[in-house]
Amino acid sequence: MKSHQTAQTMKPATAAKKLGVYLPATPAEFQEGVVSRTELNALQADPPAWLRELRDNGPHPRPVVAAKLGVSISGLARGGVTEALTTEQIDALKTENPEWLRKERATQAEVRKETVRIKEKKRTEDGTA
Numbered sequence: 001m002k003s004h005q006t007a008q009t010m011k012p013a014t015a016a017k018k019l020g021v022y023l024p025a026t027p028a029e030f031q032e033g034v035v036s037r038t039e040l041n042a043l044q045a046d047p048p049a050w051l052r053e054l055r056d057n058g059p060h061p062r063p064v065v066a067a068k069l070g071v072s073i074s075g076l077a078r079g080g081v082t083e084a085l086t087t088e089q090i091d092a093l094k095t096e097n098p099e100w101l102r103k104e105r106a107t108q109a110e111v112r113k114e115t116v117r118i119k120e121k122k123r124t125e126d127g128t129a
Contacts, residue, residue, distance in 0.1 A: 007036045007037065007038065008036065008037040009034040009035060009036050009037070010034065010035050010036075010037075010040070011034065011035075012026070012030055012031050012032070012033065012034070012035060014035075015030075015035035015039075015040055015043075016030075016061075017061070018040060019040070019043060019044065019051065019055075020055065020060075020061070020063075020064055021051065021054045021055065021060075021061065022054065022058065022059045022060060022061045022084040023061075024084075025054055025058070025059050025084070026050070026054065027050055056087065057086055057087045057088070058084065058085060058086035058087050058088075058089075058090070059083075059084035059085060059086050060084055060085060060086070060087070060090070061084055062076055062081075062082075062084065065081065065084070065085045065090060068087075068090050069090060069093060069094065069101060069104075069105075070105050070108060071101065071104040071105055071107075071108050072104070072107075072108055072111075075100075075104035075107065075108065076104075078100065078104065079098070079100035079101060079104060080100070
């Protein structure tokens, strides 16, 4: 018996997540089909105009919004941001710099510092310093 290799496919939501775009903003044909690994690689290597537009201007999914603002996804929720935002809206938030954003950025900075401290401590304890 000969085994046939089938193309690995994924749901549009998974592909959108891997591409870093907000699924409801993608073209209908992308949302309604399945995406093969080969197609995903092609989209990443040579993004079509719609993908470049979404990456540049949004709307962006929450993980991308959080990264652009320098906060966690939980921090976005605490700040009341539950929807996808455009690049323009993100820039406006950065300019406005509300109290919740300042607080969440400070929290995120502390988390990063603590992560580095723990890694350093672990390396020292392991004798790999």
